[in-house]
Amino acid sequence: MTALVIVGHGTRSAEGVAQFAALVERVRTRAGGTVGDVEGGFIELSRPPLTDAVGALVGRGHRALVALPLVLTAAGHGKGDIPAALAREVQRHPGLSYAYGRPLGPHPRLQTALAERIDVALAGADRAGTWVALIGRGSTDPDANAEVAKVARLLWEGRGYAGVEPGFISLAEPSVPAVLDRLRRLGARRIVVAPYFLFAGVLPDRIRAQAREFAAAHPELDLRVADLIGDCDALADLVLERHAEAVRGDIRMNCDTCAYRVSMPGFVDKVGRPQTPHDHPDDPVGGHSHQHEHQHQHEQRHQHPEPALRPGAVAIVGGGPGPADLITVRGRALLEAADVVVVDRLAPQGLLAGLRPGVRVVDAAKSPRGPSVGQDAINSALVRHARAGRRVVRLKGGDPYVFGRGHEEVLACAAAGVPVTVVPGVTSAVAAAALAGVPVTHRGTAHEFTVVSGHLPPGHPDSLVDWAALGRARGTLVVLMGVETIGAVAVELIAHGRSPDTPVLAVQDAGHPEQRSLPTRLDEVAAAVARAGVGPPAVFVVGPVAAFAAEPVLAAAGH
Numbered sequence: 001m002t003a004l005v006i007v008g009h010g011t012r013s014a015e016g017v018a019q020f021a022a023l024v025e026r027v028r029t030r031a032g033g034t035v036g037d038v039e040g041g042f043i044e045l046s047r048p049p050l051t052d053a054v055g056a057l058v059g060r061g062h063r064a065l066v067a068l069p070l071v072l073t074a075a076g077h078g079k080g081d082i083p084a085a086l087a088r089e090v091q092r093h094p095g096l097s098y099a100y101g102r103p104l105g106p107h108p109r110l111q112t113a114l115a116e117r118i119d120v121a122l123a124g125a126d127r128a129g130t131w132v133a134l135i136g137r138g139s140t141d142p143d144a145n146a147e148v149a150k151v152a153r154l155l156w157e158g159r160g161y162a163g164v165e166p167g168f169i170s171l172a173e174p175s176v177p178a179v180l181d182r183l184r185r186l187g188a189r190r191i192v193v194a195p196y197f198l199f200a201g202v203l204p205d206r207i208r209a210q211a212r213e214f215a216a217a218h219p220e221l222d223l224r225v226a227d228l229i230g231d232c233d234a235l236a237d238l239v240l241e242r243h244a245e246a247v248r249g250d251i252r253m254n255c256d257t258c259a260y261r262v263s264m265p266g267f268v269d270k271v272g273r274p275q276t277p278h279d280h281p282d283d284p285v286g287g288h289s290h291q292h293e294h295q296h297q298h299e300q301r302h303q304h305p306e307p308a309l310r311p312g313a314v315a316i317v318g319g320g321p322g323p324a325d326l327i328t329v330r331g332r333a334l335l336e337a338a339d340v341v342v343v344d345r346l347a348p349q350g351l352l353a354g355l356r357p358g359v360r361v362v363d364a365a366k367s368p369r370g371p372s373v374g375q376d377a378i379n380s381a382l383v384r385h386a387r388a389g390r391r392v393v394r395l396k397g398g399d400p401y402v403f404g405r406g407h408e409e410v411l412a413c414a415a416a417g418v419p420v421t422v423v424p425g426v427t428s429a430v431a432a433a434a435l436a437g438v439p440v441t442h443r444g445t446a447h448e449f450t451v452v453s454g455h456l457p458p459g460h461p462d463s464l465v466d467w468a469a470l471g472r473a474r475g476t477l478v479v480l481m482g483v484e485t486i487g488a489v490a491v492e493l494i495a496h497g498r499s500p501d502t503p504v505l506a507v508q509d510a511g512h513p514e515q516r517s518l519p520t521r522l523d524e525v526a527a528a529v530a531r532a533g534v535g536p537p538a539v540f541v542v543g544p545v546a547a548f549a550a551e552p553v554l555a556a557a558g559h
């Protein structure tokens with residue numbers, strides 16, 4: 001039979017980890033001969049990690065697994081984080097495949113287990129005089145919250161409680177105090193708070209604490225808290241049932257009411273978008289900030305790459321040299337996730353047309369001018385939008401770290417405590433030449449290339465460039481921001497040893513429909529640029545490779 005790997009999220013609670021381990025052992029025992037092999041592992045926070053569990057099964061010769069997410073409802077962990085962790089295992093073990101099991105609930109066994117825990121808390125008190133507050137974890141995914149509401153209803157049906165109301169410990173309403181207050185106003189005298197949770201953890205502890213606090217403020221109420229579902233035979237048997245379903249290929253995730261597929265009021269921005277990781281109070285600090293690829297797993301196994309851009313975080317994204325399709329896949333995904341895009345003049349403007357409606361575009365070129373004023377304004381805009389809980393993309397031309405002041409923005413975010421990530425881009429320093437048909441290196445011709453800023457001319461007191469050394473060198477020199485200074489640069493290079501007839505190619509507006517390139521030589525470049533009216537943005541490629549330019553003078557780019 002297909003081996004089973006039980007996948008937990010992980011918790012900071014040692015008791016929760018022990019309960020998970022005990023359940024895995026119980027599943028093994030109760031499986032008897034029906035399941036070949038059983039392992040359990042966590043995707044974060046706790047040991048053993050999923051990768052060890054999968055590694056053990058692979059080591060014992062298994063190549064096809066059932067992976068069962070040990071979650072009560074299909075929310076972020078079940079739809080995104082766990083499939084992403086499994087996808088990494090599949091990459092790690094070529095030939096490995098897995099069938100993904102359904103979330104555990106809703107299920108009659110779980111309702112029965114909840115009713116048993118409530119009975120223990122009631123200790124003989126009558127059900128008819130008892131209201132139940134069923135408290136779920138809470139999610140930004142309305143479908144997951146609706147599942148808890150459904151379980152509340154199913155728990156009430158036929159069991160004789162006065163009523164069962166759902167509530168949530170995080171991310172969703174009503175909160176624990178809110179649902180308890182609602183029951184109190186409905187006239188409840190006795191309330192059992194039933195956590196809809198498998199195992200011990202920070203959130204169940206918080207449910208108990210909030211219930212105690214409410215009880216202390218309302219001494220007239222008889223308020224009790226039921227135990228968690230915990231490691232028990234009913235849960236182990238449900239795990240085995242989910243395993244059997246997966247083996248049969250009988251998995252139906254509820255996608256009819258999934259906010260990622262169906263437009264729902266208040267959630268329209270989710271339709272068609274990847275599942276987004278969220279901050280849960282018991283997740284580790286910055287828990288999902290690492291660049292995991294998350295996937296939202298539907299019954300048809302649609303997989304979307306998931307950008308790791310959380311609300312309140314900034315991504316400094318290199319947009320490439322100009323054409324909308326020369327951004328990286330990662331940069332594009334982050335852009336699609338953005339709520340605010342702070343964009344440079346040189347960043348690919350075509351990408352803005354593809355943004356979701358309602359995304360705020362901030363034109364950084366409109367920031368006040370001056371050597372640092374503009375940058376300060378940009379930095380503070382990034383921090384301000386992030387602190388307002390928005391997903392912020394700073395879209396830059398080329399690569400953010402090539403004369404892009406990207407690191408200043410990273411430092412500003414870091415200093416403000418705003419999570420920040422950098423996505424490299426295709427730099428014009430290499431791409432402009434390439435788009436004009438010139439390789440910056442070529443075997444037997446150039447074994448080095450140097451990228452230099454022409455912003456400050458040779459001899460400028462603030463210049464950090466050793467122009468003399470560049471004059472002596474033989475390799476390719478790529479000059480950015482040099483339209484104004486290329487004449488002075490050429491004189492200096494010739495003075496230090498470059499031959500006056502060294503080929504030079506000026507490439508203007510690389511990648512744009514107006515791209516043009518001008519082949520010339522070092523001692524003529526200034527005059528040629530002036531004659532042809534070359535203007536920024538342009539790069540100058542200096543060195544023997546520049547002679548490879550196949551295009552005639554000022555030919556329009558043939559795209």
Ligand code: SAH
Pocket residue numbers: 320321322346397398399400401402403404426427428429432479480481482507508509510511512536537538539
């Ligand atoms: N971070 C950018 C460079 C910023 S400095 C990158 O990695 O590409 C700005 C300079 O880049 C311009 O003065 C010009 O020299 C060059 N540049 C940027 N985009 C260009 C383009 N499409 N065509 C030619 N040069 C370009």
